[in-house]
Amino acid sequence: MKQLFEVVLGSGPTLFQWSPTGQYLAVSGTSLRVQILDRHGTVHDEISLGGKEWVSQTAVTNFAWDPKGETLAVLHRSQINKFESSANTADAAMVYRPRQKECVRLDFGGQRHEFTHCVWDGGGRVLALGTGKGNVLSYDAKSTKITSVLGKHTKAIRCGAWTTDGRLVLGGDDNCVTVSSASGDTELQLEIKREARELRFAPEPDRTGSGIGINGSRVTNQTQRVNQFSVDVGGSSLLVYRLGDGDSKVGKYETEQTQAVSGLRLSGKHHPPDELTFPQKYGKLNSHVWLAHTLLLIGFDSGYLLLMSTESAEELREEKFAVKAFEAVQVNQNLVGKPGLHLSWCSETNRVAASVGAVVKLFELTRDLRLVELKELSTHFDKNVTVCGVQWSMAGRVVTVGANDGVARTFLAALPALASGTATQVAYLSSLMELSVLDLGSNLVTAVPLQAEPLFLALGETHVACGMNNQAWFYDLSVVSDETQAPRLVNQREYLGVVTAVAMGAVYAIALSE
Numbered sequence: 460m461k462q463l464f465e466v467v468l469g470s471g472p473t474l475f476q477w478s479p480t481g482q483y484l485a486v487s488g489t490s491l492r493v494q495i496l497d498r499h500g501t502v503h504d505e506i507s508l509g510g511k512e513w514v515s516q517t518a519v520t521n522f523a524w525d526p527k528g529e530t531l532a533v534l535h536r537s538q539i540n541k542f543e544s545s546a547n548t549a550d551a552a553m554v555y556r557p558r559q560k561e562c563v564r565l566d567f568g569g570q571r572h573e574f575t576h577c578v579w580d581g582g583g584r585v586l587a588l589g590t591g592k593g594n595v596l597s598y599d600a601k602s603t604k605i606t607s608v609l610g611k612h613t614k615a616i617r618c619g620a621w622t623t624d625g626r627l628v629l630g631g632d633d634n635c636v637t638v639s640s641a642s643g644d645t646e647l648q649l650e651i652k653r654e655a656r657e658l659r660f661a662p663e664p665d666r667t668g669s670g671i672g673i674n675g676s677r678v679t680n681q682t683q684r685v686n687q688f689s690v691d692v693g694g695s696s697l698l699v700y701r702l703g704d705g706d707s708k709v710g711k712y713e714t715e716q717t718q719a720v721s722g723l724r725l726s727g728k729h730h731p732p733d734e735l736t737f738p739q740k741y742g743k744l745n746s747h748v749w750l751a752h753t754l755l756l757i758g759f760d761s762g763y764l765l766l767m768s769t770e771s772a773e774e775l776r777e778e779k780f781a782v783k784a785f786e787a788v789q790v791n792q793n794l795v796g797k798p799g800l801h802l803s804w805c806s807e808t809n810r811v812a813a814s815v816g817a818v819v820k821l822f823e824l825t826r827d828l829r830l831v832e833l834k835e836l837s838t839h840f841d842k843n844v845t846v847c848g849v850q851w852s853m854a855g856r857v858v859t860v861g862a863n864d865g866v867a868r869t870f871l872a873a874l875p876a877l878a879s880g881t882a883t884q885v886a887y888l889s890s891l892m893e894l895s896v897l898d899l900g901s902n903l904v905t906a907v908p909l910q911a912e913p914l915f916l917a918l919g920e921t922h923v924a925c926g927m928n929n930q931a932w933f934y935d936l937s938v939v940s941d942e943t944q945a946p947r948l949v950n951q952r953e954y955l956g957v958v959t960a961v962a963m964g965a966v967y968a969i970a971l972s973e
Contacts, residue, residue: 460821460836460870463857463891464500468492473861474517477852478528483557484852484859485531486867487519493533495557498853499892500869504560506553510536520549521576525583530600531555532586534574547617548591549574554600565598567605572596573615576629580621585641587627589616595629595643608643618658622686624704630655630690638702649700649732653693661687661749661769662806685752687769692734694743697757699769700732735767745800748811750824754779756811758800762786764813766828779828785815801849808855808873814846819860821872836872856891879918879963884936886918896923896936896946905939907946919963922949929954931961931970 466473468488475486483503484496493506508518513536521534537551552565552574573591580587586598593612598605612631619629626646627639632654638647663685686702737744742761750756750766757765762785765778785800803812811822811830817840822830840846840862847861856874861867871890878887886907889895894907894916910932913925921937923946933950956973 460838460858460872461890463869463871464496465866465868466494466496466500467866468494469512469514469865471514471865472517472847472863473865473867474519474522475848475850475859475861475867476522476524477850477859478524478531478557479526480528481853482528483531484867484869485522485524485533486861487517487522487535488865488867489514489517491518493519493535493555495531495555498857503557506533506555506562508535508537509551510538520547520574523577523579523586525579525600526581527583529556529558530579530583531557532577532579534577534588547575548615552577552588552598554586554598563603565605567596575615575617576619578619578621580625580627580641581623587619587621587629589619589629589631591615593631593633595627595639597643606643608639611637611639611643611645618655618690620658620660620688622660622702623663623684624686626686626702628658628660628688628702630658636690636698636700647702649698651690651692651698653695655690655692656694657691657747659689659747659749661685661689661752664752687752689747689749689755691744691747694745694760696737697735697744697747697755698732699735699755733769737765741765746802748802748804750804750806750811754828756802756804758802758813760799762800762815764811764822764830766830768828780830782830784813784820784822784830784832785818801846803850803858805851805855810851810855810872812849812851812858812872814849814860817842817844817846819846819849819858821858838870875914877913877916879916879923881918881920884918886916886923888913888916894923894925905936905944905946907934910948910951915958915961917961917963917968919968920965922963922968924961924963924968926958926961928957929972931958931968933968 466486469490471489473488477484486494491508495504497503519535523532533553534549535551536549554563574588575591576589578587584600588596593614595608595611612633614632616629616631621627625641630636634651636649637645639645684704690698692698741759741763745758745760747757753768753770755767762783764782764784766780768779801814809824813820819838821833821836845863849860851858857869858872859869874888883899886896891912892909896905914927916925922933924931924933926932931952934946935949936946939946954972958970958972960971962969
C-alpha cells in the first residue's frame with residue numbers, strides 16, 4: 460500500500476481514532492499532546508496535556524467521537540498518582556470540538572476519578588464515563604451538567620456502548636454486564652463467567668415496512684429494534700444477547716415462528732444469552748467485529764480468523780469460514796496488555812484489515828462468505844515494530860495503522876474508478892489528490908498535483924480537467940517536457956450548479972451541471 464502521511468508523537472505506542480465522517484484524525488503518543496489532522500494529514504490543531512511522560516504508554520487512554528464527528532471526548536493522565544502507571548486508566552477528561560477548535564476540560568468538583576472507559580450516546584449529547592470503582596458519570600454536552608451513578612459495577616468498567624433507543628450497556632472486571640435506562644436505572648444485569656473485555660453492537664437490519672419472514676410467515680411490525688450485542692468473556696468465549704426494544708414482547712408478532720425472521724429472535728429482555736465457545740486449537744479470543752447483523756468475525760491469538768453466523772440457534776455454533784491468517788509467534792510478540800490481533804471492518808468495500816505483530820493484511824469478504832487475502836496490499840514493518848491498532852476511514856479509501864515506534868501511518872488502500880482517455884493519452888487518479896497522465900507513445904507519465912479530491916475527470920488533446928461539486932480546474936499539458944515538470948493550472952471555473960460530467964475538445968470544454 461502507498462503511504463499517504465504519518466504522525467510521530469513520541470517513541471512508544473500510539474493511539475488514534477478517525478471521526479465517523481472521515482474528516483478528522485485524532486492521534487496520541489507518549490508525548491504530552493494530541494494532534495488533530497484533516498483527511499490529508501495536515502495538522503488542524505494541537506492540544507497540550509499535562510502530567511508525566513511514560514515511554515511505554517500513550518498520554519491518552521481513550522478517544523471517543525460522537526456519531527456526527529463534531530465532538531471528541533479524550534481521557535488522559537494529568538497528574539502523577541497511584542494509578543497513572545496503568546495503561547488503561549486516566550484521571551482527567553476533556554471534550555474537544557474541532558470545527559471551533561474549542562477544548563473544554565471537564566470539572567468534577569475537585570473529586571478524583573479513575574476513568575477507564577467513555578462513549579457517546581447516539582445523539583452525541585450525553586457522554587458516559589466509566590470508572591475504576593464501577594461508577595458511571597454522565598456529561599450532558601448541551602447543559603454541561605455532570606451527574607453520577609454510584610455502584611453500577613463493583614469493579615472497573617472496561618467496555619460499553621449505547622443502544623439505538625438510548626440505553627447504556629456496560630461490562631466490567633466484576634464478571635457482569637449491565638443494561639441501564641437513560642436515567643441511570645439498572646434494567647438488566649447479566650452474570651458472566653469472566654471479565655468483560657470487549658463489547659460490540661451488531662448493525663441493525665434494514666427492515667422498513669412490512670415483509671415476508673421465513674417459511675412465508677408475515678411480519679407485521681418490522682420497525683422493532685434488535686439491539687443485539689456481543690461480549691468478549693475473558694478471551695475464552697463470546698456472549699451474544701438480543702436485547703430487543705425497551706419493552707419488546709413476542710406478542711408484537713403474528714406467530715411465534717416469526718421470532719426467527721433473519722435470525723433475530725426478538726423475544727425481549729428476558730431472552731437468555733447465547734454463549735459461543737471455540738475449539739482449543741484457536742486459542743484465546745483477541746478481537747471481534749460484526750460484519751452484518753447476523754455475521755461475526757473473530758480473531759484469535761493463534762492467528763486464526765473465524766466467520767460465524769447468528770442466523771439461527773443451530774448456526775450459532777457453526778463455522779462459516781476459518782483461515783490461519785498469521786503465525787502464532789507473531790501474535791505473541793505484541794505489547795503487554797494489548798490484544799495481539801487487531802481487526803477493522805469496512806462495510807462500503809466489504810474489506811477487513813487485520814494486524815498482528817509487524818504485519819498488516821487486507822481481506823475481501825466474498826458472497827459465499829470467504830475471506831480472500833489481498834496479498835498485493837499487505838504491509839510488513841521492521842521486525843522491531845509492533846502494531847497497536849488499525850482502522851479504516853473515508854469509505855475504505857485509506858487505512859491507518861498505529862505502532863509502538865511512536866508513528867501512526869495512513870495508507871492508500873483504494874481509489875475511485877476515475878479515468879479518461881484520448882487516442883494517444885490516458886489520465887487516471889493515482890492518489891487522493893493527484894492525477895497521472897500516461898502518453899501511450901512515449902510511456903511518459905506526468906503527475907498532476909490537485910487542489911482537492913476530484914469527483915469528475917476529462918482529458919483533451921492538450922489539457923486535462925477535474926473538479927468536485929461546482930468547481931473545475933484546467934491544467935495545460937502541452938508545456939510538459941519530462942516527468943519532473945508539473946502541468947500548469949491555467950483556469951479555474953465555478954459553475955452555477957453541481958457538475959456531473961465534463962467533456963474536452965481541442966479548444967473548448969463543456970460541463971454538464973444541475
